[in-house]
Amino acid sequence: MIIADLHIHSRYSRATSRDLDPEHLWLGAQYKGIDLLGTGDFTHPEWIELLKENLVEDGKGAYELRPDLAKALAPQVPAACRRKVRFLLSAEISSIYKRHGKTRKVHSLILMPDFESVEKLNQRLDKIGNIKSDGRPILGLDAHDLLEICLEVDPRVIFIPAHIWTPWFSVFGSKSGFDTLEEAFDDLLGHINALETGLSSDPPMNWRLSALDRFTLVSHSDAHSPAKLAREADILNCPPTYQDLALALEDRQGDAFYGTLEFFPHEGKYHLDGHRKCGLRLSPQETRDLGGRCPKCGGLLTVGVLSRVEDLADRPKGYRPPDARPFESIVPVAEVLSEVLQRGPATKGVQRALHSLLNDVGPELYILREAPLDLLKKKGGELLAEAVSRMRQGKVILQGGYDGEFGVVKLFDADERSQIKGQKGFWDLAPRKKAAKKTAPEKPLPFLKTKRKQKATNPEVAPGIQLNPEQEKAVLHADGHFIVRAGPGTGKTRLLVSRALKLVEQGLDPEKILLLTFTNKAALELTQRLAQGKKGPAPQAMTFHTLGLTILRELNEAPTRLLDGEERLSLLKPMAKEADLRPGDLEGMISRAKQTLDPVLDDQAQGLLDAYQKRLDLEKALDLDDLVLKAARFLTDGHEQAVKLWQGRWDHILVDEYQDVNPVQTSLIKVLCGPDTKVAAIGDPDQAIYGFRGADKGLFYRFKNDFPGAVELGLVKNYRSTARILNLAQGLMQMEPDPDRVKLEPICPKGPLPEFFTAYNPEAEAEWVARTIIDLLGGLDSRQVEAGAGQGGTYSAGDIAVLYRLHAQAKALAEALGRAGIPMQVAAREPLGETDPMDFKAQRVSLLSMHASKGLEFPVVFVTGLEKGLLPYLPPNRPPAEMDEERRLLFVALTRAQKQLFLSRSLHRTLFGKTTEPDISPLLEHLPEDLTKEVERVKRAKKHRQLGLF
Numbered sequence: 001m002i003i004a005d006l007h008i009h010s011r012y013s014r015a016t017s018r019d020l021d022p023e024h025l026w027l028g029a030q031y032k033g034i035d036l037l038g039t040g041d042f043t044h045p046e047w048i049e050l051l052k053e054n055l056v057e058d059g060k061g062a063y064e065l066r067p068d069l070a071k072a073l074a075p076q077v078p079a080a081c082r083r084k085v086r087f088l089l090s091a092e093i094s095s096i097y098k099r100h101g102k103t104r105k106v107h108s109l110i111l112m113p114d115f116e117s118v119e120k121l122n123q124r125l126d127k128i129g130n131i132k133s134d135g136r137p138i139l140g141l142d143a144h145d146l147l148e149i150c151l152e153v154d155p156r157v158i159f160i161p162a163h164i165w166t167p168w169f170s171v172f173g174s175k176s177g178f179d180t181l182e183e184a185f186d187d188l189l190g191h192i193n194a195l196e197t198g199l200s201s202d203p204p205m206n207w208r209l210s211a212l213d214r215f216t217l218v219s220h221s222d223a224h225s226p227a228k229l230a231r232e233a234d235i236l237n238c239p240p241t242y243q244d245l246a247l248a249l250e251d252r253q254g255d256a257f258y259g260t261l262e263f264f265p266h267e268g269k270y271h272l273d274g275h276r277k278c279g280l281r282l283s284p285q286e287t288r289d290l291g292g293r294c295p296k297c298g299g300l301l302t303v304g305v306l307s308r309v310e311d312l313a314d315r316p317k318g319y320r321p322p323d324a325r326p327f328e329s330i331v332p333v334a335e336v337l338s339e340v341l342q343r344g345p346a347t348k349g350v351q352r353a354l355h356s357l358l359n360d361v362g363p364e365l366y367i368l369r370e371a372p373l374d375l376l377k378k379k380g381g382e383l384l385a386e387a388v389s390r391m392r393q394g395k396v397i398l399q400g401g402y403d404g405e406f407g408v409v410k411l412f413d414a415d416e417r418s419q420i421k422g423q424k425g426f427w428d429l430a431p432r433k434k435a436a437k438k439t440a441p442e443k444p445l446p447f448l449k450t451k452r453k454q455k456a457t458n459p460e461v462a463p464g465i466q467l468n469p470e471q472e473k474a475v476l477h478a479d480g481h482f483i484v485r486a487g488p489g490t491g492k493t494r495l496l497v498s499r500a501l502k503l504v505e506q507g508l509d510p511e512k513i514l515l516l517t518f519t520n521k522a523a524l525e526l527t528q529r530l531a532q533g534k535k536g537p538a539p540q541a542m543t544f545h546t547l548g549l550t551i552l553r554e555l556n557e558a559p560t561r562l563l564d565g566e567e568r569l570s571l572l573k574p575m576a577k578e579a580d581l582r583p584g585d586l587e588g589m590i591s592r593a594k595q596t597l598d599p600v601l602d603d604q605a606q607g608l609l610d611a612y613q614k615r616l617d618l619e620k621a622l623d624l625d626d627l628v629l630k631a632a633r634f635l636t637d638g639h640e641q642a643v644k645l646w647q648g649r650w651d652h653i654l655v656d657e658y659q660d661v662n663p664v665q666t667s668l669i670k671v672l673c674g675p676d677t678k679v680a681a682i683g684d685p686d687q688a689i690y691g692f693r694g695a696d697k698g699l700f701y702r703f704k705n706d707f708p709g710a711v712e713l714g715l716v717k718n719y720r721s722t723a724r725i726l727n728l729a730q731g732l733m734q735m736e737p738d739p740d741r742v743k744l745e746p747i748c749p750k751g752p753l754p755e756f757f758t759a760y761n762p763e764a765e766a767e768w769v770a771r772t773i774i775d776l777l778g779g780l781d782s783r784q785v786e787a788g789a790g791q792g793g794t795y796s797a798g799d800i801a802v803l804y805r806l807h808a809q810a811k812a813l814a815e816a817l818g819r820a821g822i823p824m825q826v827a828a829r830e831p832l833g834e835t836d837p838m839d840f841k842a843q844r845v846s847l848l849s850m851h852a853s854k855g856l857e858f859p860v861v862f863v864t865g866l867e868k869g870l871l872p873y874l875p876p877n878r879p880p881a882e883m884d885e886e887r888r889l890l891f892v893a894l895t896r897a898q899k900q901l902f903l904s905r906s907l908h909r910t911l912f913g914k915t916t917e918p919d920i921s922p923l924l925e926h927l928p929e930d931l932t933k934e935v936e937r938v939k940r941a942k943k944h945r946q947l948g949l950f
């Protein structure tokens with residue numbers, strides 16, 4: 001028989017002992033009596049490097065400590081404890097994701113046969129999330145998809161749902177788990193052969209679920225320090241190799257998997273139910289009687305493992321399946337000695353006694369399970385022998401743990417103890433100073449004390465949702481051109497798609513309908529929504545650029561080369577130098593000139609534009625601006641043939657985001673109109689944010705002139721944001737009066753007040769964002785949950801966006817979120833290179849610029865850097881950004897939020913190498929104070945420790 005402990009952590013995991021390196025693990029395994037040990041944390045790049053240096057293959061399918069290291073350490077191992085220790089490569093991954101509308105937090109234990117497969121897996125995971133900041137990384141990846149990736153990397157993977165009953169972080173967890181394994185793993189469940197039962201449950205509890213019969217029930221320590229190794233473990237009846245382990249777990253008939261060593265589940269932190277804050281420990285029945293609410297504070301009770309098992313069980317208490325494996329319940333030797341000696345398990349006295357037992361008797365598991373009682377009596381005294389004997393017979397006094405509070409397992413009560421002779425062992429003990437303390441209390445974490453209660457506010461939007469009367473009016477509008485003025489969240493995209501589909505439904509050929517938008521992303525989204533649930537051809541959605549290119553191609557005017565932004569800039573650089581201009585400024589000037597058919601330019605500008613155009617002509621190249629410009633010119637210049645081809649090709653042209661059009665785009669639309677073409681434009685002048693690029697929101701107001709006979713419609717019902725978010729956003733816009741603006745009507749409830757945080761510097765601001773996100777996610781690990789973060793948890797990382805004015809702000813934010821282990825992605829400015837297909841599925845916090853947030857929505861939005869200089873942006877040595885446009889940009893940012901909005905600014909800011917102490921953004925200066933709630937200020941930035949936030 002061999003003992004295996006496959007789930008442990010290294011020093012690279014959060015809140016673990018510094019001693020967790022390969023050498024200490026090797027020593028620890030000998031003291032405990034472990035033959036086969038998981039390495040833990042193989043996803044961490046530094047740990048895996050260390051493992052590669054310090055472990056060698058044993059030639060049979062496992063790893064061992066490098067012989068020279070083992071030799072040097074050998075004198076530290078008592079002769080009675082010496083054994084061969086093998087390692088297998090293991091890791092734990094935390095998946096936090098939304099599935100079927102609920103946030104799930106599921107931990108998985110993964111074993112891989114060799115370094116090669118580990119590296120392949122790490123390469124894939126590295127593309128999906130942050131595996132560098134924590135040995136137990138948090139990914140926004142569905143546990144099912146994680147298993148799929150593992151299987152793709154190496155079908156030999158051993159994938160074990162970890163500690164399956166813990167309330168916060170497991171597949172059956174009461175807080176964020178599933179009711180069945182099928183729900184969690186679908187089609188891939190067949191690849192799972194084992195389940196880890198965790199400290200708070202033992203085999204008899206698991207036997208009550210017939211759904212678990214098919215699985216091997218395994219137990220491991222999940223140790224965060226060498227002392228905790230093997231507090232639970234597997235007993236195997238096979239050689240210590242990867243292959244044999246895999247077979248043992250798979251073969252439920254054979255006896256290669258013998259059984260397990262178990263904690264008394266009562267000692268686990270989540271055995272019973274209760275409310276730690278209120279000091280309430282409850283049985284499952286009591287919880288049920290109380291309706292799941294704490295009678296003292298009314299808060300939700302934490303439902304423990306026993307309750308959860310009873311809820312899901314289909315068999316009575318005491319049922320034992322025919323092929324159930326044996327198990328033994330053990331109490332760690334240090335805890336036994338702590339009772340015998342009546343001092344804390346970590347005290348010197350207990351440690352000394354432990355060492356002498358290791359020398360005289362053997363490793364801890366041998367002491368607990370096999371050592372003759374006579375020998376224990378001889379080496380440790382009668383009380384020790386009695387304690388061990390009681391433990392072996394299960395004669396223990398139990399007080400169940402609950403809501404993060406460890407339970408208590410005692411071997412004697414006070415009277416019994418004094419009746420047994422030879423109380424002390426034979427160890428030489430210093431006088432006792434303090435009463436024994438069972439476990440060191442865990443330090444509370446510095447969470448913000450802002451309490452937030454979350455209620456679902458937005459109505460769940462089903463695909464076939466009803467249009468409201470104003471939307472319907474626009475969808476069905478039949479007479480000529482029209483423009484819809486519609487604020488944020490009023491359903492503009494929905495309206496466009498519905499109108500296009502309605503026209504098809506009414507019998508119009510889909511080819512006669514064109515939808516126009518600005519970005520590839522928006523075009524793709526429209527295309528997908530148009531295709532949804534429809535068979536046959538759908539109307540076409542494309543960008544203005546694509547339209548321009550299509551027209552030029554058909555007219556045989558397509559360029560041989562198309563210059564992207566970067567190529568254009570490098571072409572402009574020498575010209576800019578000569579003219580003593582910044583390349584960016586020259587590019588802006590040229591681009592703006594190309595947004596109108598007849599630009600009015602001064603001589604210098606005209607000269608530069610001509611010179612640039614000559615270079616393009618030489619290379620037979622066009623830039624992106626040229627696509628629309630050239631197409632529009634070709635058609636407006638009266639090329640008869642071309643006009644014939646294109647005019648009236650579409651009966652309906654639907655234009656999204658009309659506030660962002662430029663004069664060339666409008667000219668193109670106009671020239672495409674035949675006598676029967678109807679243009680439907682939709683937009684929001686309050687969201688016009690591309691004036692700096694040549695967009696002209698005046699065109700929105702001039703629509704009726706450009707498209708004669710047009711009428712104006714409006715949408716005012718906002719389906720996205722809570723009333724309080726809208727109050728703030730609309731309050732902001734009052735500084736830009738517009739008699740035609742209509743007040744938005746919130747459909748969602750009031751919601752919480754947006755919170756405003758003032759930080760000392762950008763790092764502190766970023767840390768606040770990270771802490772608040774952890775709180776919103778309900779904690780990323782059990783320490784955070786136990787410190788009070790568990791009240792949140794209705795959100796997943798994908799529900800959250802952090803917005804900033806400049807990409808330069810992203811660094812501090814990404815670093816803080818990365819250190820905290822929060823799954824996140826910084827929106828790339830340029831198109832991404834190669835991405836993992838699973839990348840699209842991963843749920844992460846989005847870090848993106850306010851401009852890039854246009855058209856998106858998130859349940860929770862942070863808008864950071866609300867300072868003068870950033871908003872409005874005052875670039876050094878260049879004209880300041882236009883105040884009104886910056887206000888609209890902020891309006892766009894605020895109105896991305898559905899349920900919760902957080903705002904922040906910093907008292908110091910370093911930009912372009914200069915540190916300033918900026919005032920609050922002047923955009924916010926005149927806002928009534930009661931539109932936001934000020935939250936705690938951070939005075940000084942804390943120095944970062946390796947553990948980041950904590």
Ligand SMILES: Nc1ncnc2c1ncn2[C@@H]1O[C@H](COP(=O)(O)OP(=O)(O)OP(=O)(O)O)[C@@H](O)[C@H]1O
Binds near residue numbers: 494687
């Ligand atoms: N009639 C409706 N009933 C319920 N929900 C709706 C309705 N119309 C739109 N919505 C929902 O309102 C939200 C906002 O819609 P959409 O994204 O189309 O807004 P938008 O007007 O394009 O916003 P923005 O201008 O800010 O980008 C979406 O979640 C959408 O599903």
